[in-house]
Amino acid sequence: MGPYHPECPDRLHAIGDRLISAGLDAYLHHYSAPAATGQQIARVHGTDYIATIEAESPSSGLHFLDPDTAMNAHSLTAARHAAGAVVLATDLVMRKECRTAFCAVRPPGHHAERNRAMGFCLFNNVAVGAAHALAVHGIRRAAIVDFDVHHGNGTEDIFSRDSRVLMVSTFQHPLYPYSGLDNPAAHMVNIPLAAGAGSAEFRDAVREHWMPALERHRPEIIYISAGFDAHREDPLAGLKLTEADYAWVTRELVAVAAKHAHGRVISTLEGGYGLSALGRSVAEHVRELIAT
Ligand SMILES: [Zn+2]
Numbered sequence: 001m002g003p004y005h006p007e008c009p010d011r012l013h014a015i016g017d018r019l020i021s022a023g024l025d026a027y028l029h030h031y032s033a034p035a036a037t038g039q040q041i042a043r044v045h046g047t048d049y050i051a052t053i054e055a056e057s058p059s060s061g062l063h064f065l066d067p068d069t070a071m072n073a074h075s076l077t078a079a080r081h082a083a084g085a086v087v088l089a090t091d092l093v094m095r096k097e098c099r100t101a102f103c104a105v106r107p108p109g110h111h112a113e114r115n116r117a118m119g120f121c122l123f124n125n126v127a128v129g130a131a132h133a134l135a136v137h138g139i140r141r142a143a144i145v146d147f148d149v150h151h152g153n154g155t156e157d158i159f160s161r162d163s164r165v166l167m168v169s170t171f172q173h174p175l176y177p178y179s180g181l182d183n184p185a186a187h188m189v190n191i192p193l194a195a196g197a198g199s200a201e202f203r204d205a206v207r208e209h210w211m212p213a214l215e216r217h218r219p220e221i222i223y224i225s226a227g228f229d230a231h232r233e234d235p236l237a238g239l240k241l242t243e244a245d246y247a248w249v250t251r252e253l254v255a256v257a258a259k260h261a262h263g264r265v266i267s268t269l270e271g272g273y274g275l276s277a278l279g280r281s282v283a284e285h286v287r288e289l290i291a292t
Pocket residue numbers: 148149150227229270271272
């Protein structure tokens with residue numbers, strides 16, 4: 001996104017460092033993300049949109065797709081691999097080579113709509129993964145859980161007319177992208193939280209809104225749009241979650257997956273811009289993903 005931008009390469013270094021220092025790295029299997037194919041991306045994005053992104057990819061310097069979202073010469077390749085990570089994770093989990101997966105990817109994806117780049121996002125990584133599970137692995141019901149502090153408008157746009165995919169989320173409102181209040185279908189369960197809300201309000205929303213929806217939907221696979229920018233130390237927003245909240249919600253989702261989805265949970269990084277808080281939060285999230 002350019003120099004001095006919070007969506008920066010150091011985010012992934014902070015995560016990697018913390019997984020090592022927390023003693024978790026030794027328990028993980030690392031995979032390199034392949035590039036998603038055009039066919040895989042076209043399941044959730046229009047072919048005209050994909051062609052536009054490809055045409056606007058600069059050979060040097062920065063090209064702004066919107067005021068928040070820039071590309072450099074490497075962004076298109078990175079975006080293809082970020083989406084491909086969730087495809088590979090889906091294949092690994094469906095083949096039972098892994099029970100759960102965490103995709104440490106940039107750029108993030110959940111603001112990317114079917115035909116629009118937004119909010120540092122080019123392709124909607126979690127949507128590409130879920131669409132792959134539906135198209136290739138015979139999954140009939142999937143869930144996407146989004147606890148990023150920003151509403152996942154792209155994911156809502158892509159799946160609001162596909163009731164095979166339940167979306168449950170919490171997000172700070174009002175805050176970018178100022179959407180999420182409409183809940184355009186019964187399978188879109190997006191819960192706004194006011195600035196200053198913390199553990200109690202978040203856990204109440206999960207218990208009162210997410211869990212009943214997940215129980216009704218009985219997803220055969222659970223995806224997590226794992227943004228950690230609702231952490232109290234995050235510089236971009238005003239919720240007050242802590243590492244303990246991320247551990248708690250991950251345990252809750254792992255339990256739902258054990259009941260309905262053969263334990264299948266695939267988490268993919270979205271936001272999270274306080275580097276220390278991001279590393280600590282991902283470590284607790286991953287600790288719960290590999291706990292059982
Ligand atoms: Zn975010």
